[in-house]
Amino acid sequence: MTEKIHAADRLALVTHASPDGDAVGSTLALALALRALGKTVTVLSKEPVPENLMFLPLAEEYGLTSVMPPETELLLALDCGNKERLSMERDGFDMVFKINLDHHVSNDLYGDLNHVDPTASSTAEMVTELIEDLGVTLSVAMAECLYTGIVSDTGSFRYPSTTAATLRWTAKILETGLDFSKIQRILFATRDFKRIKLLGRALMTLERSSDGFVSMMNLAAADFNTLSIPDRDSGEIVNYGLEPPEADVSILLKEAEGFYRVSVRTKAVIDAAALCAIFGGGGHVRAAGCNLKADTLEGAKKQLLQEIERMRTA
Known part of the structure; x- marks a missing residue:
């Protein structure tokens, strides 16, 4: 992989739609890192970064173009499980x-060269290793981006995806001298007023099923419209459903046009990725998502609960 990257002068980078940390x-x-090597790099995306990530270096380049320049020699697709979710036009x-x-x-x-490591906590962890393999010295700017990626996908090192390797790579990132406490504060202890209101609306719908094994919350399209918040900015709301000690599954359903966007988090028993895969989605064992077609909210809940019960008794 490093040989391919070193051989190319003009590269494009893309990730999935509704990008996270x-x-x-x-x-x-x-x-x-690639620009530090003298490469010409285009960041492709159909949308800007979420507001809470605007502090990152180069964030202003996100959403400027989704069209790959015709002279591009190499496309790197990051953190995206299937090509349909890549946030770019398909020209070329x-x-x-x-x-x-x-x-x-x-x-x-879906790549011509696939480097997929399910044991890694995050794609940012993998990119940290790649940057070292490319012979690039980590800068504070790179470290800010990498630390953000790792703590976002590990829930600030709380999720089981955190490994000894994760912490070793994070130590290398911290050695750059970045202000990691600032990043922690922005990501986990700063929420603007309208997002606090959105959290309140979701928590008001919190209910439990299967003797508390499943927590469910929902947000209507009107909740996002009234507060002028895009539905991709629902953040960590779904995690609140796992706080009851008896809960193993937390689900947040967000109303869309003719379907529901579903976020799933689990503790130990249910495989979140396997559950979401039933409905065409995917993700991780403890965190996943999907789009679920249903005429009503109750119908969507029923479908999910039926599959969870089936998985519990299988």
């Missing part, structure tokens, strides 16, 4: 050489 952090860190996609760099176990291996 890992997607944005790993993409921008790699862009900085089939012609360019593609490196697929990801840590999702459900990855479709």
Whole structure:
């Protein structure tokens, strides 16, 4: 992989639609590293970064273009399990050489070269290793992006995906001298007023099923419209459903046009990725998502509960 990257002068980077901290952090860190090597790099995205990630270096380049320049020699797709979710136009996609760099176990291996490591905590962890393999010295700017990606996907090192390797790579990132406490504060202890209101609306719908084994919350389209918040900015709301000690599954359903966007978090028993895969989604064992077609909210809940019960008794 490093040989392919070193041989190319003009590269493009892309990640999945509705990018999160890992997607944005790993993409921008790699862009900085490749430019340190003298490469011409285009960041592709159909949308800007979420507001809480605007502090990252190069964040202003996100959403400027989703069209791959015709002279691109190499496309690196980061943190995206299937090509349909890549946030870019498809012009030239089939012609360019593609490196697929990801840590999702459900990855479709759509690249010409696939580097998929489900044991990695995050794509940012993998990019940290790649930057070292490329011979680039980590800068504070790269470290900010990488640290953001890792803490986002590990829940600030709380999730089981955190490994000894994760902490070793994080130590290298901290050695740059970055202000990690500032990043922690922005990501986990700063929430603007309208997002606090959105959290309140979700918590008002909190209910439990299966003797508390499943927590469910929902947000209507009107909740996002009234507060002028895009539905991708629902943040960590779904995690609150796992706080009851008896809860193993937490689900947040967000109303869309003719379907529901579903976020799932689990503790130990249910495989979140396997549950979401039933409905065409995917993700990680403890964190996953999908789009679920249903005429009513109750119908959507019923489908999910039926599959969870089936998985429990299998």
